[in-house]
Amino acid sequence: MMEFKKNNFFLNEEVINFLKNIIKKKSLANGYIFYGAEGLGKKQTALQFIKEIFKESSPSENIEERITNNNHPDFLIIEPDSLMATKSSGSFEIEKTIKSGSEIIKIAQIRNIKTFLSQKSINSEKKIVLIIDAHLLNEAASNCLLKTLEEPSNGIFILLTSKLNLLLDTIISRCQIVRFRSFSSKQMKSILKEYLDNSKLKINTKLKFEDLINSANGSPNQLLKNIEIWNDFSDEILSKLDFPIKKSLEILEISKLISEKLEIFQQIALVNLIQTIWWRKTKNIELVKKLENLKDLLRKKIQPRFSWEIAFLKISMEDI
Numbered sequence: 001m002m003e004f005k006k007n008n009f010f011l012n013e014e015v016i017n018f019l020k021n022i023i024k025k026k027s028l029a030n031g032y033i034f035y036g037a038e039g040l041g042k043k044q045t046a047l048q049f050i051k052e053i054f055k056e057s058s059p060s061e062n063i064e065e066r067i068t069n070n071n072h073p074d075f076l077i078i079e080p081d082s083l084m085a086t087k088s089s090g091s092f093e094i095e096k097t098i099k100s101g102s103e104i105i106k107i108a109q110i111r112n113i114k115t116f117l118s119q120k121s122i123n124s125e126k127k128i129v130l131i132i133d134a135h136l137l138n139e140a141a142s143n144c145l146l147k148t149l150e151e152p153s154n155g156i157f158i159l160l161t162s163k164l165n166l167l168l169d170t171i172i173s174r175c176q177i178v179r180f181r182s183f184s185s186k187q188m189k190s191i192l193k194e195y196l197d198n199s200k201l202k203i204n205t206k207l208k209f210e211d212l213i214n215s216a217n218g219s220p221n222q223l224l225k226n227i228e229i230w231n232d233f234s235d236e237i238l239s240k241l242d243f244p245i246k247k248s249l250e251i252l253e254i255s256k257l258i259s260e261k262l263e264i265f266q267q268i269a270l271v272n273l274i275q276t277i278w279w280r281k282t283k284n285i286e287l288v289k290k291l292e293n294l295k296d297l298l299r300k301k302i303q304p305r306f307s308w309e310i311a312f313l314k315i316s317m318e319d320i
Contacts, residue, residue, distance in 0.1 A: 012041060012180050019049050019178075023056065028126075029176045031149055031157040033134070035164045036180025039221030042160045043132065045180075050075060050128050050158070057124040073122040078109050079132040105131070107140040114148055117155045127155045134159035135166035142168050149174045182218025189213060191220050206238050207273075215276040229269040234261065241274055243281060244315050251312040259305035264298055267308075271295045282320050290315050 015034075022028060034042040047067060054063045054072065066072040080103035113129055121127050131137075137145060146168060149157065159175065161167060183191075192212065207230060216223035240254050258267060275291045278284070294311040298304055 015045060015178055015180060023052055028156060031175035033159045033161060033172065033175045033177045034180060035161055035177055037182055037217055037219055038162050039219030040180040040182065042180055046130055046158050046160060050130065053128065054124050074124045074127045076113065076116045077130045078105060080105050080136045103136055105137045105141050107144050110141045110144040110148065117153045121154055129155055129157050131159045133161065135161045135163040142171065146170050183220055185213055188216060188220065188223060191223065206235065211276045211280065215272055226269060229266055230273055232266065233270065244278060244287065244320055245312055246316050251316060252309060255305050255308035255312060258308055264301060264304065267304060268295055268298050284318060284320060286318055287315055
C-alpha cells in the first residue's frame with residue numbers, strides 16, 4: 001500500500017487514492033501522463049508511485065534509497081538537457097535556473113530508452129521510465145517516443161507535464177491521464193497558516209496574504225517558493241512598485257536598480273508579484289499582458305534593463 005507523509009501539503013489526495021487503488025488491484029497501465037500546473041507535486045508523487053510499484057516485486061530491496069539516488073537498475077529518468085545539471089537539494093530550494101525556451105528533450109535521450117527497455121529487468125517485473133517536462137520533447141523525440149510506446153515492451157512510462165496541449169495527440173491516446181488539480185484558496189491559506197504558526201517561514205511585512213495566495217495559482221510549492229524569493233527583495237524596490245509608475249525618470253531609475261540588484265530568476269519572480277498587485281489595484285488586463293511580455297523577454301535574457309524600461313514606459317501610457 002502506498003505510504004505518504006500526512007504532513008506533506010503538496011500531495012493531491014484524489015491522485016494518491018487513485019494510485020493506491022491501481023497498485024491494490026494490480027491494474028498497471030503501460031503509460032501514464034501526470035498533468036497539472038507547476039508545483040503541484042507531480043514529480044514527488046510519481047517517484048513515490050514508482051517506489052511502491054517496485055516494492056511489490058522486491059519488498060526486501062532498499063527501494064526508497066535507490067530511487068531517491070537514481071541508481072535503481074530498472075528505473076530511468078529523462079529530463080531536458082539544461083535541467084539535468086540543476087538538482088534541488090531541498091524541498092523548497094529556489095530554482096535559480098530559469099527556462100529560457102531552449103530546453104528540449106532530444107531524440108538521443110529517447111533512443112536511450114529503447115536500449116534500456118531492451119535489457120532484461122533485474123529486480124522487478126517491469127522497468128519504469130519517468131520523463132520530466134514531457135512537453136519539451138522535440139519533434140523527432142516525440143515521434144521516437146510514440147514508436148516506443150506502440151511497441152510491446154516490459155516498460156511502464158510516466159510522463160510529467162504542465163502543458164498537455166504540447167504533447168502529440170497520439171502519445172496522449174496511449175497513456176492514462178492523471179490530473180493534478182490546483183489547490184483551493186482555502187487550502188492555500190491553511191498551508192500559509194501552518195508555516196507561519198510554526199515560525200517556519202518569515203514573510204516580508206510589505207507583502208499581503210491576498211497577493212501571496214493569488215500569485216501561486218493554486219500551487220503550494222510555488223507559494224512557498226515565491227515567499228522565499230520575495231523576502232530577498234529590498235524595501236527600496238518594493239516601495240517603488242506598489243503602483244504603475246508614470247514618470248519617465250523614475251522608470252529609468254527603478255529599471256536600472258532591478259537589473260543591477262536582482263538575478264534573472266528573481267526579476268521574473270518580481271514580475272509575477274507586480275502582476276498580482278497591480279491587477280488587484282487596477283483590474284487592467286493590458287498591464288498584465290505587457291508584464292507577461294516582459295517575462296518572456298527576461299526568460300530569453302534579452303537586455304533585461306532595456307526590457308524593463310520599455311515595459312514600464314508602455315504601461316505608463318495606459319489610462320489607469
